[in-house]
Every structure is written in structure tokens, then in C-alpha cells.
Amino acid sequence: MSTENPADCQTVNRREVIKTLFTLAAAYTATGCKREADSLSTFFHTHFKEMSPEKLASTMESWERRYKKRYNREISVNATPAQEGVLFGYALDVSRCIGCRKCVYACVDENNQSRDPQVHWITVLEMDNKHGIDLRHADAYYEAEKVPREDKFYFPVQCQQCENPACVKSCPVKATWKDPDGIVVVDYEWCVGCRCCVTACPYGARSFNWARPNVPAEEINPVTEYLGNRPRPQGVVEKCTFCMQRSRNGKYPACVEVCPVGARKFGNLLDPNSEINYVLKNHRIFILKEELNTQPKFFYYFSI
Amino acid sequence: MKAIIRIMFNGSYAYYAWVFFLLVCIVQGLMAYASQFTDGLIVTNMRDSVSWGYYIGNFTFLVGVAASAVMLVIPAYVYNWKPIKEVVIFGELLAVAAIVMCLLFVLVDMGHPERLWHMIPGLGMPNFPNSLMAWDALVLNAYLAINLFVVIYLLWSAYQGKPYNTKIVIPLVILSIPLAIGIHTVTAFLYSGMASRPYWNASILAPRFLASALCSGPAVLLILFQVLRKITPLEIKDNAIHKIAELMAYAMGFNLFLFGAEIFKEYYSNTHHLVHYEYLLFGVNGEPSPIALYAWTSLIFSFVAFFLFVIPATRRNFFTMNIGALLIYFSVYIEKGIALIIPGFTPDSLGQIYAYTPSATELRVAVGIFGIGFLIFTLFVRVGIFLLFERKEVPEPIHEISPGEAAEGSSI
Amino acid sequence: MKMRTKLILLYAMLAATAGLVSSLDIPESTDSGAGAVPEDLIAVAPPPFSEGVFPCSDCHFEDDEVDLDPREVDFHDTVHFDHASDSRWCLDCHDAQNRDMLHLADGRLIPFEESYRLCGQCHAQQLRDWEAGDHGRRTGEWSGTKQYLLCAHCHDPHSPTFESLTPLPPPIRQEEIK
Numbered sequence: 001m002s003t004e005n006p007a008d009c010q011t012v013n014r015r016e017v018i019k020t021l022f023t024l025a026a027a028y029t030a031t032g033c034k035r036e037a038d039s040l041s042t043f044f045h046t047h048f049k050e051m052s053p054e055k056l057a058s059t060m061e062s063w064e065r066r067y068k069k070r071y072n073r074e075i076s077v078n079a080t081p082a083q084e085g086v087l088f089g090y091a092l093d094v095s096r097c098i099g100c101r102k103c104v105y106a107c108v109d110e111n112n113q114s115r116d117p118q119v120h121w122i123t124v125l126e127m128d129n130k131h132g133i134d135l136r137h138a139d140a141y142y143e144a145e146k147v148p149r150e151d152k153f154y155f156p157v158q159c160q161q162c163e164n165p166a167c168v169k170s171c172p173v174k175a176t177w178k179d180p181d182g183i184v185v186v187d188y189e190w191c192v193g194c195r196c197c198v199t200a201c202p203y204g205a206r207s208f209n210w211a212r213p214n215v216p217a218e219e220i221n222p223v224t225e226y227l228g229n230r231p232r233p234q235g236v237v238e239k240c241t242f243c244m245q246r247s248r249n250g251k252y253p254a255c256v257e258v259c260p261v262g263a264r265k266f267g268n269l270l271d272p273n274s275e276i277n278y279v280l281k282n283h284r285i286f287i288l289k290e291e292l293n294t295q296p297k298f299f300y301y302f303s304i
Numbered sequence: 305m306k307a308i309i310r311i312m313f314n315g316s317y318a319y320y321a322w323v324f325f326l327l328v329c330i331v332q333g334l335m336a337y338a339s340q341f342t343d344g345l346i347v348t349n350m351r352d353s354v355s356w357g358y359y360i361g362n363f364t365f366l367v368g369v370a371a372s373a374v375m376l377v378i379p380a381y382v383y384n385w386k387p388i389k390e391v392v393i394f395g396e397l398l399a400v401a402a403i404v405m406c407l408l409f410v411l412v413d414m415g416h417p418e419r420l421w422h423m424i425p426g427l428g429m430p431n432f433p434n435s436l437m438a439w440d441a442l443v444l445n446a447y448l449a450i451n452l453f454v455v456i457y458l459l460w461s462a463y464q465g466k467p468y469n470t471k472i473v474i475p476l477v478i479l480s481i482p483l484a485i486g487i488h489t490v491t492a493f494l495y496s497g498m499a500s501r502p503y504w505n506a507s508i509l510a511p512r513f514l515a516s517a518l519c520s521g522p523a524v525l526l527i528l529f530q531v532l533r534k535i536t537p538l539e540i541k542d543n544a545i546h547k548i549a550e551l552m553a554y555a556m557g558f559n560l561f562l563f564g565a566e567i568f569k570e571y572y573s574n575t576h577h578l579v580h581y582e583y584l585l586f587g588v589n590g591e592p593s594p595i596a597l598y599a600w601t602s603l604i605f606s607f608v609a610f611f612l613f614v615i616p617a618t619r620r621n622f623f624t625m626n627i628g629a630l631l632i633y634f635s636v637y638i639e640k641g642i643a644l645i646i647p648g649f650t651p652d653s654l655g656q657i658y659a660y661t662p663s664a665t666e667l668r669v670a671v672g673i674f675g676i677g678f679l680i681f682t683l684f685v686r687v688g689i690f691l692l693f694e695r696k697e698v699p700e701p702i703h704e705i706s707p708g709e710a711a712e713g714s715s716i
Numbered sequence: 717m718k719m720r721t722k723l724i725l726l727y728a729m730l731a732a733t734a735g736l737v738s739s740l741d742i743p744e745s746t747d748s749g750a751g752a753v754p755e756d757l758i759a760v761a762p763p764p765f766s767e768g769v770f771p772c773s774d775c776h777f778e779d780d781e782v783d784l785d786p787r788e789v790d791f792h793d794t795v796h797f798d799h800a801s802d803s804r805w806c807l808d809c810h811d812a813q814n815r816d817m818l819h820l821a822d823g824r825l826i827p828f829e830e831s832y833r834l835c836g837q838c839h840a841q842q843l844r845d846w847e848a849g850d851h852g853r854r855t856g857e858w859s860g861t862k863q864y865l866l867c868a869h870c871h872d873p874h875s876p877t878f879e880s881l882t883p884l885p886p887p888i889r890q891e892e893i894k
Binding site for chain 1: 343344345346348350351352353355356410413414415416417418419420422423428429430431434435436437438441494497498499500501576579649651652653654655656
Binding site: 086098099100101102104105117118120123140141142143144145146147148210247250251252256257259260261262265266267268271274275278279282283303 | 855883
């Protein structure tokens, strides 16, 4: 309810309103420009899938130049395609995991997640033996002198690379999709930041860049993928890609290699002789929230 | 055009004061938004666990307000029921203002609002038919376009002193009826389609949205009509107001019934999904919920309003009816703005609890958006009143129109 | 050949393992399909000896007289023996004459590089899973050369139960992300 002196109000005439509006627009634009030097140049950025091979190559180069300028070091930006005849699968032995969180931080280092504000792609949940796998009794923030703690077990969760991904379905602009090798990727230059996918994901696997991500230049992993671990802009969603910069080049994801107890298994589901298929054949596996029919390619099992 | 602007700048001191107040709201909102645009959504209290909050809550509420214009259009045009017909334009104006606010609330919630063009068919890559958000953007814009066209056409006809062409208006108005139901249903589907959030993943959500919209929208109009007939020559018969109030009583009863049905299902079956209702109404893990007070307020307001409207004596008494209208308005505002969104995310999909409440920036931006909505509404109503009732006079300060909206404005 | 014997050789150090493995150049590569893996095709990292203990023959000589009575031995004080200790002792695995080798139950000598065969005598299931890439940590390439770790890289053969670790810090609570 207005309590202004009517005399003041009379001064509001057309010219002044227009002047105010122009000033505001100018101020608004000025603050907007401060946000990110890339803002204008990415405004007309093409969707990844719409790029011709030449356009793709020049885009990768321009991002390399941009990062070189920003971080003052060589950072390669690649668009490695999915390998033919490969469908990635992942298995995690819940009975072995000790909850040391080495995977969480190996992932942060490998994939250039923001240090501040903190972004983690892997969440390790501590659960009670007596409750079993019950998210109501799960704690992601456990602090312990030593792990594993008595009467507890540990349950890491990350992107489950669903065959039927709810996140992809929910995206209003097709900025996220499932590649032929099963990896769900995000085009950071197409994402509008509406967070439908964050809401749709039943596994809390998607993170939003609430502020401009911050990674010290010397800590950046310089081997990056355009749809994967390259430094991200503010205001877009990011997620685990099974370390596509590694896995598409034949290597294990960082979390697999770092796990001190060998609880993490990875490989090609289409290769009958792969480690992952041995695990799936020889253990009783289960998937998280199977009733949602997301059909994850991330499997859990208890080997002991 | 000049004439229209002249009309807009013409009014009583109270009118100026009201407009000035709205401009202050808008300016401070823009300032808050500027900091959000620069620093990112970190200045809100939304985080990965609760990735939608107050903005999307307001959006949902306003979709309901916009959709309820249909409440008036149906009897006026379909049954050719004269007492409401003249005021339909104000309902449509309300819809236009509400939709503009809806779109603004979605816009400020986006990490990259400048990439909005990615959603435009032909230009961007809207994800049809999979994404409910893409559908929502489509139907909201279609609804906005139709209502804006009807409103401007009606005003234009009045400006030229010609009767409007019913062959243009009636089909469009009739088309806007399914669209009104559509925008609200699609918005409800946006939530109820999310299997990841059991709190929303209920088929009853869309009917609940419609029922609550048919309470809150007309509540705004009831008060608006009383103001209009006081300050303009417009004749709105008591009969019409009582009829709307009666229809609202049914909607309120139905709304409560649907809520009760949901509460029964959750509490009787007592599954894990109950935890979200526990968070809404009480709290979980021994921690009291910061939104429980709002939830109970909303529920009590809703019950009181229902009784005020369902009892003929209090419904026909303008004093108690107005109290009821305010109560139901606030009840639905809390229900959509807070009680719908936040418990859906708390606990989050991995069972973790982040106790979200909106930040100062979120509140300020919301005030700014309401300011823009009310300003649009005020200016249009000003023009509408002039063209429909004061046309023969030369534009000069004539009537006050602010107090009615002022009452609404304070609800922000 | 001049040989001196020591009673105990191995001490697996979990923490040292990662660095050790990644810096190694493994000559025998394998494409290691699961199932039947010929033992000689398993690429292994060298055994994780404690510093300064190998070769054992520096101290233990072939012609030393050895008391073959099972007993507690306290010379190797870095070793804490807790591996079925009421029925096992050093020379069940370490060879009394050739201290740089281990021996299987049937007396065949095996080098430390093949110690998994020794472990697999009792832990056959684990051996099978390990060969298939199921049990234990793998590094390298999911589709090509894999670097296998020996049992002893992760499990101290003298005390195979894992020691607990200090976890890395928990995520910052979302209330505190500003």
C-alpha cells in the first residue's frame, strides 16, 4: 500500500518514466556483461549435434583458445565419439566399499568440478546395517575417525547412466541426451539451466552450477571432453560421464582406479568376456530404485 | 496510441501513488535480479537438493490464477449469462497479467535466461513431445497470445466506438477455455510426471490444481468486481457475485476433499513416501519443519473460507464473504508457493534433508515480478475503464481505482 | 650359490601400492578375457616387498640349518602374524631351503610374482574371481592391457584383514554453500 506524498507522485511524468526505464536497462545490461566474458559469444552457440565436422573442429579450437586465455595453460578440448559396439556398464560391490570417499575426490580432480562452491558427482551414503538399504536412514555427511564404522555400510551413488533416463526426457531443449555407448551427456552451451533434469533424476546425480565454478588453474585436468569434464560455465547442469575422456579412450574411470578395495567394476556390456559381464553373471546384482524403470547401467551387488 | 498513453497517465493521486509504489517494487526487484544474474542463482537459497523453490511456487500459483479466468468465461459465453458478460474482459486482463508473471518467474529461475530462444520451435530445439516444460512454455504462450489478442481487440473496438465482432471473439474465448484447463493441467503434469518425486507423483495432482485454481482466481475477481462497481458505472449485480461465490464454495469443498483423499492415502498406507507429508506438516528426524507453520495456516484458512462460503448467510454477507475470499486466496498462495514445491524435494532423492526457505533476493525478485504484473493489470484496467465507461469525456482525472488492487498488492 | 634365509619376506603396504603400480612398466601384456586365464598371461605388478628385505638370500643361506618345528618367531618384528595363526606358520608358505621362493602345498616352488597361486590354494573362489577381474582392483584399460595387483598388494599376507582408513572430508552441507 502506498504512503507516498501525492506531491511526489505528480512528478512522475512520462519523460521521467522513460528516462528511468532507459537508465535501468543500461544498468541491467552493464551488470549482465560483468557476469561472464563468454556470455555474448556463447549466445548463438550451435547445439552440439547440429555442428558439421568443420564447425565441431573450429568450436573445439575456439574453446581451447578461450581456456588458454583464462587459465594460461594448454587445455585440450575433444569431442571423442562413442566407440562402436560398446555399451558401458558399471558395478559396485557394496560389501567391499569402506566409505573412504577416495572416489569422490578422485572424480573432482579428474573432472574439474568446482571447488568453491563445491560440486561432487559422487555421493557416498552411510547406512545402518540394521536398516539395510533405506534412504531414510542414509547419511551423506558422516564424519568418522576411521571407516568402515561398526554396524554401518557404505553406498556410493553417482549417475546411473540409465537406459531410460528421466532427466533426458524432462529437458525442454534437448540439451542432454544418451550417447550410443550409454553415457548421458550435457551440452553446456545449450543448457538453459531450468533444472528440470535435476528434479527428474531419482539418484541426485545432477549438479547445478549455482555460481561460477572455481577450479585453480594449476589443478585443472588439461585433458577434457566438450561434453564432459571441460571447465563449465555458470548456470548449467553437470554430471558424471563415466569419465568419458578416459573411458572412450579405453581407460577405466578415475573412481574405478582409485578405489582401494576394488569395489568398482567397469567394462563393456556388449563384450561377453568383459569383467563387467563376469560380475553380472556371477553375483546377484540389484539396481537402485528399480521400480522407477529407469533401467540403470550401474549395478550394485554384495560379493560377501 | 498516444491517446492510450494519455489515458494511462491520467488518474487520481491515489492512482499515481499506486503506480509509483509498483514502480518502486519493480525497481528494487530489478536490482535484486541484477545481482542474481551476475553472481548466479547462488544468491537464492535453492541448492541441488531443493533445486526449485519460491520462484517455481509462485509460477504455479499464478498459472492457477490465469487459468481461473475460465471460471467467468464459461457462464458468460457458453450459457450467454449476461450478468457476468461485461466483466469478462477484466477476467481476461487478470489472466494476461498472471501469465506475464508466470513467464517472468520461469525466466528468473533459469540459469541462462538469454538462451530462452532454445525453446522456440523452429529457432531452438524444444523437446517435443517428451518434455513437459516444453509443453508448458507452448501452452502458456498460446494462452497469453489469445487472451492478449481478445483483450486488445475488445479495447480497440471500444476505442473506435464500434461493437466487437462476435465471430472473432467468441471462438477465441471458447478456445481459451480448454487452454485454461490445459495450462494448469500441463503444469500439474510437470510435477506429477516426475517419478523421482513421490510427493508429486500422484494422478490426483492435476485435479487438485484445477480445484484450487477455481478457488483462488475467482477470489481475486470477487474483490475486484466490488471495487469496479463502486468506482465505475459498471453494473455488477449482487446476483452475479453471489453466483460466483457459490461456485467457489463447490470448488473449495472439492479442493478439500481431494486433499483429504491424498492425506488418507499417504497416512493409511504409511509407506516411505509419507516422509514428505511428515516434513510438510510436522518435521522429520526430530527436527521441526520450517514450513509446517505455513502448511497449517493454509489448511486452517482453507477450512474457514470453505465454511464462510458454504453457509448461505455468510456467503451473502459481503463482509464475511470478503474475509473468506482473502483467506482462500492466501491459503492457495501458501499451498502452491510453499507447500507444493518444498516438500517434494525434502528429503531429497537420496534421503538428505536441506531445509529450504527463500532468500531475501528471491523475495525481492518476487515482489518485483508482482509489481510488473500489477502494473500491467492496473494500466490495462485504467484504459479499459476509460474506454468502456468514460469514453465520451476528455481524459482527465476522474475516478479512483487503486484501493482494490492495493488490497491485492499487499498480498505479495 | 650363497644364500642366507630370512623367516618372513613380505609386508604389503596398502598406501604404497598405488604409486608403485602406476609407475611400473609391465612387459607381459594380456588382453585378459575373463574365464580361463592362463596363469602366465596375467600381468602383475612386482610384489610389494618391505624396503630392504629382498632378496631374502642375503641373510638366509641355503645350507643353514632350519628348525622345522612350527613356532612363533619374533625376529621379523615388522610382521604381525594373524592369518589362521593357530594352524599356520612361516614355512607353510616360505620355502625353507630356497628363501627367495614360496612353495605350494605339494612342494613346488613358485616365485613371489606368482604368490596368487599360493593364496588360491585355500582361497580358490577369490582366485577365480581375481583372474576374471571381479575380485580386487584393476587399473589400466578396460578394453586392453590391464594391470593386475597381487593379493599381497592389498592384503597383508600375514594379517589379511583390511585396516580401517580415515575417510576424506564429507561434502559441505548445502546450508553452508554461499
